Amino acid sequence: MKKLFVTGGAGFIGSAFVRLVLAEIPGCEVVNFDALTYAGNLDNLEGVDEGRHRFVRGDICDREAVLAALEEGTEAVVNFAAESHVDRSIASADEFLRTNILGTQVLLDAARSRSVRRFVQISTDEVMGSLPDDDDAYFTEASPFEPNSPYSASKAAAEHLCRAAHQTHGLDTVITRCGNNYGPRQFPEKFLPLIISNAMRGEPLPLYGDGRYTRDWIYVEDHCRAILMVLQKGRSGAAYNIGARNERRNLEVAEAVLGKLGKPLSLIRHVKDRPGHDRRYAIDPAKVESELGWRPRETWESGLEKTVRWYAENGVWVERTRSGAYRDYYERQYGAEKSLESEV
Numbered sequence: 001m002k003k004l005f006v007t008g009g010a011g012f013i014g015s016a017f018v019r020l021v022l023a024e025i026p027g028c029e030v031v032n033f034d035a036l037t038y039a040g041n042l043d044n045l046e047g048v049d050e051g052r053h054r055f056v057r058g059d060i061c062d063r064e065a066v067l068a069a070l071e072e073g074t075e076a077v078v079n080f081a082a083e084s085h086v087d088r089s090i091a092s093a094d095e096f097l098r099t100n101i102l103g104t105q106v107l108l109d110a111a112r113s114r115s116v117r118r119f120v121q122i123s124t125d126e127v128m129g130s131l132p133d134d135d136d137a138y139f140t141e142a143s144p145f146e147p148n149s150p151y152s153a154s155k156a157a158a159e160h161l162c163r164a165a166h167q168t169h170g171l172d173t174v175i176t177r178c179g180n181n182y183g184p185r186q187f188p189e190k191f192l193p194l195i196i197s198n199a200m201r202g203e204p205l206p207l208y209g210d211g212r213y214t215r216d217w218i219y220v221e222d223h224c225r226a227i228l229m230v231l232q233k234g235r236s237g238a239a240y241n242i243g244a245r246n247e248r249r250n251l252e253v254a255e256a257v258l259g260k261l262g263k264p265l266s267l268i269r270h271v272k273d274r275p276g277h278d279r280r281y282a283i284d285p286a287k288v289e290s291e292l293g294w295r296p297r298e299t300w301e302s303g304l305e306k307t308v309r310w311y312a313e314n315g316v317w318v319e320r321t322r323s324g325a326y327r328d329y330y331e332r333q334y335g336a337e338k339s340l341e342s343e344v
């Protein structure tokens, strides 16, 4: 692989993927196209190999900007760019429909017109809805779509558009569906970084409802390795569920974090539930394991240990992200009057 076009590469998972590609694929160049919404953070890219990484600030809904940045000879588009926070989609769905649906179609069209060999869509297990509590049912690639939030509905729509581009135009598309990622550099509004940083400060840990909501957790680097394998070896037109066989109740996650930080369980606070809250996600990763030979490298214990340590050792990142100071970086570094395109 020589050249990749990664969207959303200043976000949590996208930046981990960019780091992985630059570290593990010698000679591969990455164009990182990201609008830098509130979730895009250039601090996430600190220290990446600048010679092989070109950052372009742009919106995936902006056809001209995408085409201007997407060079002929690009081997693959990997689309991480999205509005990704379920709670925000409940407050207002507009941006979710725009970025997650329209933006994906713009990228599919652009990939076709630039003869890009492969299009990888990063989707989510949430498109398949919710599983019953205390059951051994799992999401497989054949599970029906039953999205329950505007976020998951928009991601499901994006998957349909990828399928349509494959069926109608013969575009080589592959889709990955993953559960809850955890690891360094996740925006602190999300559950795990929120409870880690609250616990570190001795502040209450808010848990929705009874805290028995179950999520299937995967260390972000393991997810990125799976995406890389799907990109390199996945079957055209296929979807792959990616999970580390690591179901945990939110209460259990909060207790584990408090235990690691030596904080009291009394910091846990049950708060009013959110509407349409999916009870349980659990992924059957048999296909990606057997077809592509992927296995997670981290256990829950080792991944959580690394994650908690990273947040403890990167107080500046946490503080700049919580306070919003990270948003000044772009203007300070490049200036408002300069072009939106810059090397990072």
Ligand SMILES: NC(=O)c1ccc[n+]([C@@H]2O[C@H](COP(=O)([O-])OP(=O)(O)OC[C@H]3O[C@@H](n4cnc5c(N)ncnc54)[C@H](O)[C@@H]3O)[C@@H](O)[C@H]2O)c1
Residues within 6 Å of the ligand: 007, 008, 009, 010, 011, 012, 013, 014, 033, 034, 035, 036, 037, 038, 039, 040, 041, 058, 059, 060, 061, 079, 080, 081, 082, 083, 084, 085, 099, 103, 122, 123, 124, 125, 155, 177, 178, 179, 180, 181, 182, 187
């Ligand atoms: N975080 C998870 O646990 C998880 C699980 C499964 C799937 N996913 C999917 O993985 C992808 C990445 O998730 P994340 O947690 O890193 O998200 P994130 O919110 O941390 O990052 C999203 C990135 O996309 C960028 N972006 C948003 N709108 C854009 C637009 N219109 N044009 C260009 N860039 C735009 C943001 O600036 C940000 O850098 C998303 O597609 C999400 O649906 C996430």
